[in-house]
Amino acid sequence: MKYSEIIYSKAEAELKARRVRAEELAEMRRKQFAEKYPELIDIENIMKFSALEVIRSVGSGGKSVNISEVAKTNLEAQARKKELLVKNGYPADYLDVPYTCKKCNDSGIFNGKLCECHLALLQKLSVEGLSCSPILAKSTFDTFNLEYYSAIKDADLGFSHREIMGGVFGMLKNYAENFGPDSSSLFFSGGTGLGKTHLALAIFNVVTANGYSVYYSSARKVIKQLNNEHFGKGDTDLNEELSRNDLVIIDDLGAEFETPFGTAAINEIIDDAVLMGKPMILISNLDKTAFEERYGERVASRLNAFEIIQFFGTDIRQRNK
Numbered sequence: 001m002k003y004s005e006i007i008y009s010k011a012e013a014e015l016k017a018r019r020v021r022a023e024e025l026a027e028m029r030r031k032q033f034a035e036k037y038p039e040l041i042d043i044e045n046i047m048k049f050s051a052l053e054v055i056r057s058v059g060s061g062g063k064s065v066n067i068s069e070v071a072k073t074n075l076e077a078q079a080r081k082k083e084l085l086v087k088n089g090y091p092a093d094y095l096d097v098p099y100t101c102k103k104c105n106d107s108g109i110f111n112g113k114l115c116e117c118h119l120a121l122l123q124k125l126s127v128e129g130l131s132c133s134p135i136l137a138k139s140t141f142d143t144f145n146l147e148y149y150s151a152i153k154d155a156d157l158g159f160s161h162r163e164i165m166g167g168v169f170g171m172l173k174n175y176a177e178n179f180g181p182d183s184s185s186l187f188f189s190g191g192t193g194l195g196k197t198h199l200a201l202a203i204f205n206v207v208t209a210n211g212y213s214v215y216y217s218s219a220r221k222v223i224k225q226l227n228n229e230h231f232g233k234g235d236t237d238l239n240e241e242l243s244r245n246d247l248v249i250i251d252d253l254g255a256e257f258e259t260p261f262g263t264a265a266i267n268e269i270i271d272d273a274v275l276m277g278k279p280m281i282l283i284s285n286l287d288k289t290a291f292e293e294r295y296g297e298r299v300a301s302r303l304n305a306f307e308i309i310q311f312f313g314t315d316i317r318q319r320n321k
């Protein structure tokens, strides 16, 4: 199957994020372990030295050192390392880099071909649909046009909508470029056609280009997915998807048909993301008060931790007619 460029680059970004995460975790574990058990450093030095010996020996045509001796030393050091781990109650592979895919070490290439994990990722990204959507590709910070917003000063606000939206634009661009696991959660509020989805997708594009993964869905789709999971249909696992991604974006909140299940589902997803400490972007035509009335007190208390981004202006789609 042929995939679009954007899917390839997203898969690439995801693989890179997996590698970086695994390597960082391994390095952190190694440091902590070596502090507690300095013997590890001796063992590592023996391993490093024997590897160098082999390289040197290859360079000199195999004459200078006894390869089998060096190999033996290296194997012994490896065994000592495992022993040190197990003896102290750690799994024997605790200090190995915990790559997601043991076949290709998250490089995406195995035996000169795309690894199974890479193919699965491409397929998953194309199924998610949004990733290959032309809307996503078009919705960047560069294509956001402030001229759609009125330059006339709003008497109540003391500023023009264009000035306010210029500020929102700058703040969100900064958010996207500096996004990390500790970034705050945002609540986009404002009427239809004011650019909320455009700027959320622009954030999506920047954040994924920087190697983070993003879960994006409309409220309607999230509810449908949870409904399917609830009744044992489909093989998705929303919780797993949330925990796997670095940023969670839920669009069109409040536009879905109101049902007790839907309200509970939205509560659940917001709760889960907050409990996991995931930065979230919630997007709604409702203002904060109407949103809280619709989804209840629990969501209201969660929203206290969100930065409220109020969008102003006249429906862009109306203006274009």
Ligand SMILES: [Zn+2]
Pocket: 101, 102, 103, 104, 105, 106, 107, 108, 109, 110, 115, 116, 117, 118
């Ligand atoms: Zn793989």
